Amino acid sequence: MSLFNVFSISGSGMSAQSVRLNTTASNIANADSVSSSVDQTYRARHPVFAAQMQKAAAGQNESVGVQVLGVVESNKPLNVEYAPDHPMADGEGYIYKPNVNVIEEMTNMISASRSYQTNVQIAESAKSMLTKTLALGQR
Numbered sequence: 001m002s003l004f005n006v007f008s009i010s011g012s013g014m015s016a017q018s019v020r021l022n023t024t025a026s027n028i029a030n031a032d033s034v035s036s037s038v039d040q041t042y043r044a045r046h047p048v049f050a051a052q053m054q055k056a057a058a059g060q061n062e063s064v065g066v067q068v069l070g071v072v073e074s075n076k077p078l079n080v081e082y083a084p085d086h087p088m089a090d091g092e093g094y095i096y097k098p099n100v101n102v103i104e105e106m107t108n109m110i111s112a113s114r115s116y117q118t119n120v121q122i123a124e125s126a127k128s129m130l131t132k133t134l135a136l137g138q139r
């Protein structure tokens with residue numbers, strides 16, 4: 001694998017982790033929202049990653065980057081709370097809260113942040129190696 005491929009792979013990793021960080025931030029921002037119906041309640045979202053299989057399937061034995069296939073909503077049950085005095089309560093006195101677990105989301109955010117930073121360090125290392133290689137040619 002050439003050093004130029006490293007930039008492509010680490011760049012795709014940074015892009016994917018950026019989507020993961022933004023999705024996690026959205027989940028945390030909406031964790032305390034309340035609604036009066038199941039249909040209007042925010043649901044946790046999670047990105048789906050995959051290797052760029054087109055390159056791998058084409059018979060290239062090189063490493064491949066990451067692509068974001070999409071963002072899916074969690075199918076965990078919503079948090080239903082009986083609060084008849086709440087202004088958003090439905091006719092039966094229930095309010096609906098998102099299925100976001102803030103502790104899981106914070107853990108996910110730390111993991112995504114570290115993965116992003118690792119990809120940055122890989123790109124910096126490749127840049128340093130290329131710079132040193134070019135310097136060899138100047139002597």
